[in-house]
Amino acid sequence: MGGNHTQPKFILLGITDTPWAQAPLFGLFLLIYIITLVGNVGLxxxxxxxxxxxxxxxxxxxxxxxxDVCYSTIISPKMLTDLLFGNKTISWASCVTQFHLFALFATAECHLLATMAYDRHVAICHPLLYVTVVSPRACWQLVAWSYLVASLSALIYTSCTFGARAPPHRAGARAFHTCASHLVSVSVFYGALFFMYLQPASRHGSRDKVASVFYTVVSPMLNPFIYSLRNKEVKAALGKCRRRMLNHCRHQRGATHGIRESWNALGWKGH
Incomplete structure (x- = not known):
């Protein structure tokens, strides 16, 4: 039996209703998204x-x-499309899908942060047992559990929404240096969340939009730089990759030069 069925839609409030601000915001968030992809995929x-x-x-x-790449990609393209074309509506199915995937990867990131904290805890407090405790099998199990628990949590969220004693001073400084990047990332990610959800309902307003943009768009862009710029191993690996690429280019130029010399010796002329 046929009939007219209209799919419900949601109207997105957006960041601002000011027309002249749409283009600058589009350029800004496009740049942030590109840096997010390049930084995280590069890492x-x-x-x-x-x-x-x-x-x-x-x-x-x-x-x-x-x-970071996944949950930024779930949010940013739709935001950029809305800023570019001014279409601030989203279908019910798309909204549910976007919310579910965002909840999945955002929750997975929370569990991965906890897993990384556990890894640093074992490295600092039990260095002799580190290789045994944090084995390759344990690493895969921890990551798998992070995604599994995040999937179950996202399913629940979507369903509900729509239908050691202190070390010495020197050791403490070393431990803080080891965990500094992780602490910065946790502070950035959870700081924005706390700002949004731990204030009275009467105070919710435009500042919530800034905070939501910060932890959904800006935080994924910052994480690869937070974890790599202060890290000697990453810098050393980048240096090795750079030297390897330069040596490969020199080798290719040398081989090309040798071929040209051989052609000249045989009387051939290159064009």
């Missing part, structure tokens, strides 16, 4: 190709970057 590729980074810490960091 994942570097961890994959550099043997010196095949350690549990960088294994977790690669998955953390993957979660």
């Amino acid at each position: 994942m590729v570097l961890v994959w190709v550099a043997p010196s980074l095949h350690t549990p810490m960088y294994f977790f960091l690669a998955h953390f970057s993957l979660a």
